[in-house]
Amino acid sequence: MKHAIYYKSKEVVANTLIHIFLISVAITCLYPLLWMISSSLKTQEMIFKDISLIPHQFRLENYVLAWREGGFGRNFFNSIIYTVSVVFGIVIISSMAAYAFSRLRFAGSKFLFIIFMAAMMIPIPGSFVALYVLLNKLHLRNTPIGYILCMINVGLSTSIFLLKTFFDKMPKELEDAARIDGCSKIGIWWHVALPLAKPVLAVVIVFNALAVWNEYILALIIFDNRSYMPLQVALQSFQGEFVTNYPLLMAGLTITALPIILVYLLMQKYIIKGVTQGAVVG
Amino acid sequence: MWFKNVLVGVFVLFSALGCSETKVDSKPTISIWHWMTDRDPAFQELAKKYETLTGVKINFELYAPSDAYSQKIRAAAQGTNLPDVFGILGEKRDFASFIRAGHILDLTSYMEANNNSWKSSFFPKALAVNEFAPKNSYGINPGIFGVPIDIMTIQMVYNKKLFTQLGLNPNRPPKTLQEFLDIGAKIQAAGMQGLVSGWGEVWMIDCMANNYAFNLMGKDKVLATIKGEVPYTDPDWIKVFTIFKQMKDSGVLAQGLVTMINKSAEQLFANEKAVFAFNGSWCVNVYKGMNPGLEYAAMLPPEASDKYPMAIWGGAGSSFMVNARSKNKEEAVKFLTWLTDQDQQVYLAAATNNLPANKNSLSKIPEILAQFARGMDYATHPNVWGVSEFSLVIEAFDRGIQSIIIGEKTPEQVADEVQKIKERELAKKRAQ
Numbered sequence: 001m002k003h004a005i006y007y008k009s010k011e012v013v014a015n016t017l018i019h020i021f022l023i024s025v026a027i028t029c030l031y032p033l034l035w036m037i038s039s040s041l042k043t044q045e046m047i048f049k050d051i052s053l054i055p056h057q058f059r060l061e062n063y064v065l066a067w068r069e070g071g072f073g074r075n076f077f078n079s080i081i082y083t084v085s086v087v088f089g090i091v092i093i094s095s096m097a098a099y100a101f102s103r104l105r106f107a108g109s110k111f112l113f114i115i116f117m118a119a120m121m122i123p124i125p126g127s128f129v130a131l132y133v134l135l136n137k138l139h140l141r142n143t144p145i146g147y148i149l150c151m152i153n154v155g156l157s158t159s160i161f162l163l164k165t166f167f168d169k170m171p172k173e174l175e176d177a178a179r180i181d182g183c184s185k186i187g188i189w190w191h192v193a194l195p196l197a198k199p200v201l202a203v204v205i206v207f208n209a210l211a212v213w214n215e216y217i218l219a220l221i222i223f224d225n226r227s228y229m230p231l232q233v234a235l236q237s238f239q240g241e242f243v244t245n246y247p248l249l250m251a252g253l254t255i256t257a258l259p260i261i262l263v264y265l266l267m268q269k270y271i272i273k274g275v276t277q278g279a280v281v282g
Numbered sequence: 283m284w285f286k287n288v289l290v291g292v293f294v295l296f297s298a299l300g301c302s303e304t305k306v307d308s309k310p311t312i313s314i315w316h317w318m319t320d321r322d323p324a325f326q327e328l329a330k331k332y333e334t335l336t337g338v339k340i341n342f343e344l345y346a347p348s349d350a351y352s353q354k355i356r357a358a359a360q361g362t363n364l365p366d367v368f369g370i371l372g373e374k375r376d377f378a379s380f381i382r383a384g385h386i387l388d389l390t391s392y393m394e395a396n397n398n399s400w401k402s403s404f405f406p407k408a409l410a411v412n413e414f415a416p417k418n419s420y421g422i423n424p425g426i427f428g429v430p431i432d433i434m435t436i437q438m439v440y441n442k443k444l445f446t447q448l449g450l451n452p453n454r455p456p457k458t459l460q461e462f463l464d465i466g467a468k469i470q471a472a473g474m475q476g477l478v479s480g481w482g483e484v485w486m487i488d489c490m491a492n493n494y495a496f497n498l499m500g501k502d503k504v505l506a507t508i509k510g511e512v513p514y515t516d517p518d519w520i521k522v523f524t525i526f527k528q529m530k531d532s533g534v535l536a537q538g539l540v541t542m543i544n545k546s547a548e549q550l551f552a553n554e555k556a557v558f559a560f561n562g563s564w565c566v567n568v569y570k571g572m573n574p575g576l577e578y579a580a581m582l583p584p585e586a587s588d589k590y591p592m593a594i595w596g597g598a599g600s601s602f603m604v605n606a607r608s609k610n611k612e613e614a615v616k617f618l619t620w621l622t623d624q625d626q627q628v629y630l631a632a633a634t635n636n637l638p639a640n641k642n643s644l645s646k647i648p649e650i651l652a653q654f655a656r657g658m659d660y661a662t663h664p665n666v667w668g669v670s671e672f673s674l675v676i677e678a679f680d681r682g683i684q685s686i687i688i689g690e691k692t693p694e695q696v697a698d699e700v701q702k703i704k705e706r707e708l709a710k711k712r713a714q
Contacts, residue, residue, distance in 0.1 A: 049573070128357060129357045239319060
């Protein structure tokens with residue numbers, strides 16, 4: 001009896017501590033988000049004077065102003081096009097490349113794979129000038145296609161690495177069965193490998209979508225025409241060298257965060273699977 | 283039959299259009315790249331006005347934030363895609379590298395035309411940032427290579443209301459270092475915060491330390507130190523370091539100053555929680571947004587000596603350069619001449635709360651801006667000294683002052699450490 005009470009109370013204490021820890025982590029993650037939403041409903045003066053999360057007066061017009069003054073309409077559409085195209089390109093190319101690296105034996109495959117992995121080590125800003133000069137020579141600078149190709153290139157290394165790790169552990173028997181049924185290599189990739197890789201693909205999709213959606217520096221460098229700029233560039237117009245229009249910036253950030261939160265919520269199930277059970281396949 | 287007639291009609295119409303003289307627009311379009319988010323609406327307004335006046339279209343293209351803008355300019359220079367007019371952010375050596383690469387037009391002849399009429403309209407020190415003197419260390423032919431659009435000075439500001447609460451005269455800020463230090467005791471007794479500034483970003487410490495170096499030993503000795511002719515262990519430099527210890531000991535500095543970023547400092551001062559702030563003239567715009575009712579005034583840092591005048595950092599705030607390869611460079615120069623004319627400068631100052639570069643505009647701008655602008659008489663800037671200190675030395679110097687403020691090191695220890703790094707860097711340079 002005494003032991004039961006001891007173990008019960010030990011469990012309660014442990015659970016309480018774990019919950020306190022998890023709640024504090026959750027608050028740390030959610031607080032900036034709540035502050036962003038709260039500030040998007042205040043005036044500039046109130047942001048600096050009133051630190052409470054619930055504004056005394058809700059200024060919903062900040063959202064209308066942010067949309068109008070930031071020119072969000074066109075930029076929002078651009079960001080959607082860029083995100084969809086880049087993620088689609090990365091999923092197709094990286095899954096094919098990863099499958100080839102994992103299953104096909106060809107001369108220089110290891111060397112090529114190492115080259116791809118080495119690309120992961122290069123900081124993106126370090127390659128901006130080189131990319132600019134290359135796009136300029138190819139007459140692709142200041143074109144959406146040039147930007148999309150660059151962004152696909154940026155996301156390939158990590159995606160190939162994730163997918164190859166998954167394919168390496170995938171049972172070969174499934175592919176043998178498909179081969180006996182008459183499937184070609186492309187057929188196996190499409191009908192067997194890709195459906196099994198759904199959790200990893202979800203991770204690839206969300207991570208790359210997030211990267212493309214939040215990217216603005218490369219866009220700013222290669223585009224001269226403002227009508228090609230993505231949404232994040234429009235956000236920068238609220239951020240001055242010395243003065244920042246916080247209410248409009250926060251309203252703009254809230255607008256831009258919504259689509260990506262939506263993507264995350266839709267794919268949450270697969271992402272958790274992909275991250276936690278990446279090793280369990282087949 | 284009707285079909286034939288239509289065909290003939292279409293043929294005649296197309297022939298007529300094809301043979302008609304193509305209307306060529308003789309007025310060029312000037313493309314200007316900039317990073318100044320807060321000034322963009324005013325620039326767009328002026329561009330419209332200029333087009334109405336002259337028929338020349340001006341495209342102001344905003345690329346913010348400034349660090350991304352800098353990368354864009356560098357990349358565009360590599361690809362020779364620079365626009366007609368642009369600005370360069372960074373140090374004078376960056377500016378010089380653009381000139382050496384042939385990207386920037388020498389504006390001296392335009393500035394000196396009509397008996398220096400354009401040149402003489404600017405504050406001389408605003409122009410100095412864009413000027414290369416004869417025999418400069420950058421190896422650039424002497425001349426003026428940029429047009430200042432506005433100016434800035436970095437000074438101190440004080441809260442008039444808190445001054446009254448401390449029993450001080452709100453119209454008489456401290457003139458000497460001793461007067462300033464004496465206020466520390468009153469600030470401590472009243473439980474207020476003293477001086478706030480972005481000293482966590484270190485360059486602002488460098489700025490204040492240089493002000494006092496000029497005040498205590500004069501420009502020549504400061505420059506001689508940079509050249510390696512005077513050591514940082516010289517008694518005058520020890521005095522400079524000691525000023526920060528005195529400030530700390532007197533209680534005139536706010537708590538947590540060494541790690542404070544400028545945005546936090548601005549927030550503290552705007553919310554009337556700090557008596558003094560050390561900040562640039564851009565703060566007028568910042569404080570207006572944070573607290574429009576704030577009562578404050580600008581002042582020079584209090585003098586530590588009357589041997590040499592106090593110096594403050596100042597000069598051109600933002601400047602534009604003309605692309606030497608642009609086919610529209612003549613039109614671009616004309617537009618910049620118009621943009622820096624008195625009326626446009628007054629408009630820009632009123633719309634953006636920045637100090638005008640045109641010295642004839644001062645009488646028409648708000649008093650707080652005029653106070654900052656009057657500081658131009660004392661202005662200097664590392665970009666006009668003609669010599670640059672090693673970045674490692676600057677870092678050791680600034681970090682050393684931070685250590686003095688938090689009581690980790692003595693002024694003498696910091697001077698020794700800075701001098702050692704200076705000697706090491708000089709030796710490296712000689713070996714090259």
